[in-house]
Amino acid sequence: MKKFSRILFCVAFAVMLISCKNTKQKLQEYVTTYNSNAAGFSAKDVTLTTARGYINDNKIELRFETSLEPTDQNKAAAATSFPELLKTMIHKDQIPQDLIVEGVRFDVYFLANDNTVLDKEILDNESIKEFLK
Numbered sequence: 001m002k003k004f005s006r007i008l009f010c011v012a013f014a015v016m017l018i019s020c021k022n023t024k025q026k027l028q029e030y031v032t033t034y035n036s037n038a039a040g041f042s043a044k045d046v047t048l049t050t051a052r053g054y055i056n057d058n059k060i061e062l063r064f065e066t067s068l069e070p071t072d073q074n075k076a077a078a079a080t081s082f083p084e085l086l087k088t089m090i091h092k093d094q095i096p097q098d099l100i101v102e103g104v105r106f107d108v109y110f111l112a113n114d115n116t117v118l119d120k121e122i123l124d125n126e127s128i129k130e131f132l133k
Helices: 002-019 023-040 072-091 097-101
Strands: 046-054 059-066 105-111 117-123
Touching (some): 023 046, 023 059, 072 105, 097 105
Parallel strands (some): 059 105
Antiparallel strands (some): 046 059
């Protein structure tokens, strides 16, 4: 019984050490996972999405490339549809709130087919409250 208790303690301790990741590790893991799953991402007009992590700045940049022309009409439409896409991603935990709570800022870009910015959102501790309404 004593030997079993020691083994159980060692296993529990190892699991605890493995699960204790700092914010920088979580940031790197998120970017890697996001990019590996990007091929399966599906949203209206989005042709490609990528994530880039900036560890020293505690920031993640998400880019959504679209098939849209860089017109005023598309910019206006993006200003409405893009925040809705982000709300959906937050609720599905595709943009994890725990990283934002830990101080990671998400700079999110919705780009036209020539890579000009149709809409940009910044998700941080303050702005996330608006997206959760």
